[in-house]
Amino acid sequence: MRIGILSEARAVRGPERSRGRMYSMKINILGTATTKFGELWDISPRELAREAMSGALRASGLRPSQIDALFVGNMLSGILGNQTNLASLIVEELGAQVPAFRIEGACASGGLALHNAINSLNAGKYKTVLVLGLEKMTDHSQDEITSALSAAGSDEERMSGLTFPGIYALMAKAYMQAYNVSEETLAAVSVKNHYHGSFNPKAQFQSIITVGDVMRSPKVADPLKLLDCSPVSDGASAVVITSDILIKSKNPVTIIASEVATDTLGLYTRKSFTSLSAVVTACQKAYQAAKIKPTDIDVAEIHDCFSISEAIAVEDLGFSKKGEGAKDIADGKTTLFKGKIICNPSGGLKACGHPVGATGIKQIVEITEQLRGTAGRRQVKGAKIGLTHNVGGSGAVAAIHILKGSAI
Amino acid sequence: MRTSPVKLWRRQKDTIAVIGKTGKILLWTIIRVPAKTFTDQAPYPVVIVKMDDGKKMVGQLVDFAKENLITGQKVQAVLRRLKTEGQEDAIYYHIKFRPI
Amino acid sequence: MSGIVGYGTYIPKYRLKLSEIAQMWGKEPSEIEGGLRISEKAVAGSDEDAVTMGIEASRKAIAAAGLKPTDLQSVYFGSESHPYAVNPSSTIAGEYLGIGNNYFAADLEFACKAATAGMQITLGLLDSKKIDYGLVIGSDTAQGKPHDALEYTAASTAAAYILGNKKSEVIASVLQMSSFTSDTPDFWRREGAKFPSHFGRFTGEPAYFTHVLSEGEKLLKSSKLKPKDFSFCVFHMPNGKFPRAAAKKLGFTPEQLAPSLTVDKIGNPYSASSLLGLAAVLDIAKPKQKIFFVSYGSGAGSDGFVFEITPEITKHQKKTVPVEKQIEDKIYISYQQYLRQSHIL
Numbered sequence: 001m002r003i004g005i006l007s008e009a010r011a012v013r014g015p016e017r018s019r020g021r022m023y024s025m026k027i028n029i030l031g032t033a034t035t036k037f038g039e040l041w042d043i044s045p046r047e048l049a050r051e052a053m054s055g056a057l058r059a060s061g062l063r064p065s066q067i068d069a070l071f072v073g074n075m076l077s078g079i080l081g082n083q084t085n086l087a088s089l090i091v092e093e094l095g096a097q098v099p100a101f102r103i104e105g106a107c108a109s110g111g112l113a114l115h116n117a118i119n120s121l122n123a124g125k126y127k128t129v130l131v132l133g134l135e136k137m138t139d140h141s142q143d144e145i146t147s148a149l150s151a152a153g154s155d156e157e158r159m160s161g162l163t164f165p166g167i168y169a170l171m172a173k174a175y176m177q178a179y180n181v182s183e184e185t186l187a188a189v190s191v192k193n194h195y196h197g198s199f200n201p202k203a204q205f206q207s208i209i210t211v212g213d214v215m216r217s218p219k220v221a222d223p224l225k226l227l228d229c230s231p232v233s234d235g236a237s238a239v240v241i242t243s244d245i246l247i248k249s250k251n252p253v254t255i256i257a258s259e260v261a262t263d264t265l266g267l268y269t270r271k272s273f274t275s276l277s278a279v280v281t282a283c284q285k286a287y288q289a290a291k292i293k294p295t296d297i298d299v300a301e302i303h304d305c306f307s308i309s310e311a312i313a314v315e316d317l318g319f320s321k322k323g324e325g326a327k328d329i330a331d332g333k334t335t336l337f338k339g340k341i342i343c344n345p346s347g348g349l350k351a352c353g354h355p356v357g358a359t360g361i362k363q364i365v366e367i368t369e370q371l372r373g374t375a376g377r378r379q380v381k382g383a384k385i386g387l388t389h390n391v392g393g394s395g396a397v398a399a400i401h402i403l404k405g406s407a408i
Numbered sequence: 409m410r411t412s413p414v415k416l417w418r419r420q421k422d423t424i425a426v427i428g429k430t431g432k433i434l435l436w437t438i439i440r441v442p443a444k445t446f447t448d449q450a451p452y453p454v455v456i457v458k459m460d461d462g463k464k465m466v467g468q469l470v471d472f473a474k475e476n477l478i479t480g481q482k483v484q485a486v487l488r489r490l491k492t493e494g495q496e497d498a499i500y501y502h503i504k505f506r507p508i
Numbered sequence: 509m510s511g512i513v514g515y516g517t518y519i520p521k522y523r524l525k526l527s528e529i530a531q532m533w534g535k536e537p538s539e540i541e542g543g544l545r546i547s548e549k550a551v552a553g554s555d556e557d558a559v560t561m562g563i564e565a566s567r568k569a570i571a572a573a574g575l576k577p578t579d580l581q582s583v584y585f586g587s588e589s590h591p592y593a594v595n596p597s598s599t600i601a602g603e604y605l606g607i608g609n610n611y612f613a614a615d616l617e618f619a620c621k622a623a624t625a626g627m628q629i630t631l632g633l634l635d636s637k638k639i640d641y642g643l644v645i646g647s648d649t650a651q652g653k654p655h656d657a658l659e660y661t662a663a664s665t666a667a668a669y670i671l672g673n674k675k676s677e678v679i680a681s682v683l684q685m686s687s688f689t690s691d692t693p694d695f696w697r698r699e700g701a702k703f704p705s706h707f708g709r710f711t712g713e714p715a716y717f718t719h720v721l722s723e724g725e726k727l728l729k730s731s732k733l734k735p736k737d738f739s740f741c742v743f744h745m746p747n748g749k750f751p752r753a754a755a756k757k758l759g760f761t762p763e764q765l766a767p768s769l770t771v772d773k774i775g776n777p778y779s780a781s782s783l784l785g786l787a788a789v790l791d792i793a794k795p796k797q798k799i800f801f802v803s804y805g806s807g808a809g810s811d812g813f814v815f816e817i818t819p820e821i822t823k824h825q826k827k828t829v830p831v832e833k834q835i836e837d838k839i840y841i842s843y844q845q846y847l848r849q850s851h852i853l
Contacts, residue, residue: 146444156466162466165441173435218440220440223437420604427563449555
């Protein structure tokens with residue numbers, strides 16, 4: 001491909017920009033691995049990376065030298081750990097001195113790292129790459145973490161005294177006002193995800209909670225309470241993907257769409273406070289590229305940083321009608337064993353945990369297991385097509401991936 | 409959150425243009441677990457305001473009574489200290505909102 | 509003849525009842541209130557300071573005077589609680605008011621009479637035609653040490669006065685002005701100290717009364733006027749007792765003094781005290797009436813002015829936010845909340 005520089009003043013306009021692209025290469029997932037998520041006091045960031053990466057390599061049947069490049073999704077290593085140049089650090093734990101890149105997009109870092117890895121395969125530059133999502137948060141105080149997470153929003157929001165939960169609290173207020181939804185209904189999201197988490201040995205929380213527990217938990221930013229919010233977690237997840245058709249996989253899972261879209265950094269200037277246009281745009285492109293409808297999705301991993309996020313997400317993704325997302329979740333329409341499109345079988349961010357940069361890759365790990373039929377007690381029967389929904393900040397960026405099992 | 413006297417100075421014109429302008433509350437929340445910068449002020453409300461000129465702004469709500477925390481409450485932009493600084497820091501003046 | 513062309517005041521919303529303070533220290537509220545003749549005081553919000561309040565008062569003054577910010581050619585900011593020891597409040601205020609770059613500016617300190625000293629300086633610039641309009645701000649977030657007598661009276665408020673020299677714009681012309689000054693260490697605050705110190709009863713007769721009465725008598729003599737020629741008298745109000753005693757000593761009646769006694773509901777906001785009292789009087793004064801005004805600043809000195817109201821006052825009164833209205837616009841806070849807001853805790 002000849003890379004030329006377009007005139008700087010010209011922008012590419014037209015329908016091309018909004019269409020999801022077909023892939024020239026078939027992107028297969030060879031192997032995945034995830035560490036436990038939680039307060040892992042005695043495990044260092046390097047050890048987390050090593051565990052996830054070696055696990056993914058083992059599952060792929062590959063040696064480190066067979067990896068062409070490494071992509072790392074991580075948000076906070078600079079702000080909290082005073083460590084940038086992270087990819088070079090992680091490469092030391094891989095066991096092969098390969099090109100390495102860190103991608104950052106707040107909580108969407110994992111999904112964005114995967115998107116960039118896929119792009120490199122489609123470009124033909126690399127053939128087999130490892131994508132790692134990693135975050136170490138518990139070395140730092142709650143104060144520092146709250147401040148660090150607010151880096152995902154805009155300066156105006158930070159200076160107004162808003163925190164990350166505060167921004168989503170405003171969305172919750174808008175949603176509850178617009179659709180006459182109660183705090184109790186929203187609480188059902190956390191209840192469902194804890195129920196799912198109880199089947200996941202890697203989840204941070206494997207305990208069942210009730211709506212009453214959520215309602216009684218201390219307020220963080222009105223109306224969001226502690227149990228409406230995903231926790232602070234450490235963890236790492238890794239996936240090996242390849243475009244190399246010569247590498248045979250026993251139970252291949254293919255990535256049939258990878259789309260990213262952006263919106264304003266801050267919430268308050270947006271037209272809608274009850275929908276993330278970045279998600280709507282990205283998933284529309286993804287459904288187009290994969291040639292499917294929302295109802296074709298069997299299982300999804302949703303970015304439930306807060307209970308309100310999942311309610312809005314199922315609407316934005318086309319699973320629920322506008323205004324009915326919270327109600328549908330509360331009615332069990334996305335719950336394991338009884339729902340139609342099962343959301344967050346891993347326990348989601350709420351119960352499985354949310355090591356920020358790792359989440360996007362953990363979602364891929366979970367959907368891969370579901371599509372291979374290896375998800376154990378939390379298996380969604382007959383899952384053929386899965387979707388991951390990874391959001392950065394209050395919706396400034398969204399990464400949507402659609403995966404297909406080899407059963408088709 | 410980083411503040412610097414240079415940022416303060418660079419933003420003067422924008423701040424001056426807003427002082428005294430009025431608008432209405434669109435949405436509000438109360439921050440109970442604050443970032444480090446605002447620890448001594450918590451809990452406090454933050455509001456999204458639609459200004460009379462149509463622009464949307466976000467800011468802390470001050471000098472309020474409980475009944476002012478409603479969508480539609482009229483507010484005015486005022487200049488206040490952003491936070492409680494350390495003894496040696498420059499003082500950062502910033503726009504906040506108060507009910508009128 | 510130069511004089512006031514516009515004024516504005518800003519009283520923060522919060523009030524602390526003196527009875528709350530008294531109860532904290534196990535004192536009988538009625539004794540305290542009776543002795544000081546104050547019932548409640550104004551407390552600034554935790555994010556307010558002399559500058560933010562000064563800007564609010566100045567905006568009102570500019571609007572009431574019908575001027576543009578760029579008309580102002582000097583800013584003198586008097587306070588005992590300048591936010592910075594070095595970095596002028598006058599220019600922070602000047603910038604956020606949109607005055608531009610063409611003005612004289614300085615910060616002043618002279619305890620509670622810093623701003624009235626600023627008025628004297630401004631009148632000098634006006635009379636020599638170096639400027640057309642000048643802004644003077646008196647603003648304080650006064651602090652009193654817990655359990656100290658000053659805790660009952662130290663309050664927060666800002667007053668802004670715009671002075672000019674065009675006869676058609678002056679609402680209160682300055683007929684006479686002078687000062688009585690000495691070195692009297694009655695009340696002070698060292699660099700870096702959070703709270704002021706004072707020497708008890710020494711702040712009375714040798715300090716406040718010597719200077720206020722001496723200046724008062726000087727003013728009467730030089731203006732060739734008698735107390736009964738005045739409709740109003742205004743004095744610095746460290747508490748409710750002192751101005752009442754000074755007025756009586758100089759020959760004024762309680763009725764002449766009453767409209768200025770903002771101290772009863774607001775307390776003593778130091779550099780804004782006498783200027784707040786003056787504003788309360790200007791809110792209701794009529795053309796041709798004369799106002800007798802003597803401020804006091806510890807250390808010590810008194811600035812005296814004789815004002816005469818002009819017909820222009822009526823136009824201004826239509827645009828002013830009256831002091832009385834602001835006094836009544838309040839939210840009561842507890843002693844604990846006061847400690848938090850005043851950054852004592």
